[in-house]
Amino acid sequence: MTAGPDAAGAEALGLDGWLLEVLACPQDRSPLRVDAERSELVCTGASCGLAFPVRDGIPVLLLDEARPAGGPGGATDTIGTDGPAPGPDPA
Numbered sequence: 035m036t037a038g039p040d041a042a043g044a045e046a047l048g049l050d051g052w053l054l055e056v057l058a059c060p061q062d063r064s065p066l067r068v069d070a071e072r073s074e075l076v077c078t079g080a081s082c083g084l085a086f087p088v089r090d091g092i093p094v095l096l097l098d099e100a101r102p103a104g105g106p107g108g109a110t111d112t113i114g115t116d117g118p119a120p121g122p123d124p125a
């Protein structure tokens with residue numbers, strides 16, 4: 035399969051179609067599909083289904099950033115995604 039419907043979805047998120055084809059879920063290496071409405075890449079693995087955010091056209095394929103997909107709603111659980119981890123600021 036080459037450029038399919040996902041290509042348009044990928045472009046909606048600022049991603050290149052080819053990028054989607056080379057990306058894979060870091061947990062189970064399954065292909066990812068685009069969820070343009072949520073600006074996420076969703077794992078197609080049957081037993082995985084993690085959703086990864088896309089920020090400024092950059093997919094964040096980190097398990098720490100992923101959330102389980104297919105759950106009810108899911109828009110309410112914001113687990114410390116306010117920004118980078120706090121650390122010493124030399125300035």
Ligand SMILES: [Zn+2]
Pocket residue numbers: 059060061062063064077078079082083084
């Ligand atoms: Zn997966």
